[in-house]
């Protein structure tokens with residue numbers, strides 16, 4: 001980037017908050033997916049007004065800007081496809097307001113997700129969305145990807161907790177959307193449009209989130225199955241029986257063994273699959289719900305139903321689930337992680353279909369994920385340098401997405417479209433759906449400068 005433009009950035013952000021050295025460009029060229037593209041400059045915002053000035057500058061100079069939280073996204077969302085400037089939001093991480101009476105918290109968008117709970121806990125409240133990346137992802141990144149988590153089955157996902165937000169629009173306007181009231185219908189549901197917008201429509205700088213009272217009690221158990229099918233059927237049976245556990249996480253044998261090789265978390269190496277299940281709420285009802293769960297799982301090819309006898313045992317099992325991705329990543333040089341999602345009743349078909357795809361293309365696929373949400377993470381373990389294996393994996397991924405669509409599901413339950421799933425979105429929402437998204441993008445960002453090249457192609461994209 002030419003000197004005068006760097007100086008203008010330094011005038012907005014201060015010298016220490018502007019990076020242009022090559023080693024820094026490498027550090028901000030990737031997220032947790034596979035794509036790597038170096039920006040021309042990286043800036044760190046500490047105030048909304050700076051973000052506004054940046055966008056005015058970017059629009060005047062026609063420079064692409066890519067917002068970034070902690071870069072833990074799994075779909076290439078914070079990779080600067082068209083180079084330009086990476087805007088890091090992680091220094092905007094302050095608490096703005098904690099309002100226990102209304103069960104609300106307002107934070108800067110760069111706050112780490114896990115930093116909410118210690119504040120909320122002071123009033124016996126908690127923030128339910130808990131992605132596996134809770135310890136490092138940001139609230140802005142969670143909102144932009146509509147992140148889910150291990151408690152999504154009972155408590156929903158990020159969109160269910162977003163009340164209000166301050167956003168900088170692509171041309172620099174600062175707007176506040178939503179409201180702190182329980183009910184609010186003054187104008188369009190604009191905060192809703194920003195949830196899952198993947199950094200394409202504006203930059204969130206502040207977010208107000210709803211909190212819930214901490215449940216009085218929780219019961220945790222590990223159900224160990226003799227077959228993948230049994231575990232998948234058990235999920236459907238539990239829901240059909242009218243029970244809503246807070247957590248119902250699935251791990252297959254490949255995942256179990258990868259975790260145990262990575263760290264001993266007490267998982268059974270010889271189980272075909274496990275479900276990590278938790279019920280919570282008022283003590284008697286949590287206990288009664290777990291009893292119903294036990295009845296249902298025992299009808300479905302189960303080998304053992306083991307209740308966690310202590311908090312330590314429970315935490316060890318949950319740690320196993322949280323390190324699943326890292327553990328699978330250590331098996332082969334690369335992995336391709338997907339998050340195709342189906343209705344829970346279609347989980348057995350999905351699991352069978354994934355196994356067939358693995359056999360057809362000779363692929364090693366580990367499956368884990370939020371089974372209670374119908375959200376599996378089939379994870380292809382491979383060596384991308386092996387051209388043949390890579391080509392087989394790409395065919396497998398395409399079939400996997402088609403399988404989810406054929407089962408009335410979705411190509412993404414929580415990781416977003418970003419770059420890697422972009423070619424498949426039209427299969428799910430049609431050409432008209434893509435046109436509608438393009439028109440919305442054009443309304444917000446007529447020059448296509450904010451995170452260009454993601455989710456869908458813009459007709460005039462070549463000129464950005």
Ligand SMILES: Cc1cc2nc3c(=O)[nH]c(=O)nc-3n(C[C@H](O)[C@H](O)[C@H](O)COP(=O)(O)OP(=O)(O)OC[C@H]3O[C@@H](n4cnc5c(N)ncnc54)[C@H](O)[C@@H]3O)c2cc1C
Nearest residue numbers: 069070071072073077132133138140141144147148199204
């Ligand atoms: C080990 C691991 C486990 C994970 N588990 C889960 C899981 O259980 N559930 C789940 O949903 N995801 C999970 N993820 C994916 C990822 O953590 C989430 O998508 C998370 O929300 C990304 O947050 P981030 O701050 O890292 O955002 P980034 O990756 O930096 O950015 C993600 C997107 O948000 C945009 N963005 C970031 N901040 C802003 C902002 N302030 N305003 C506008 N746009 C913005 C970026 O442009 C980009 O498009 C996991 C990832 C890893 C590595």
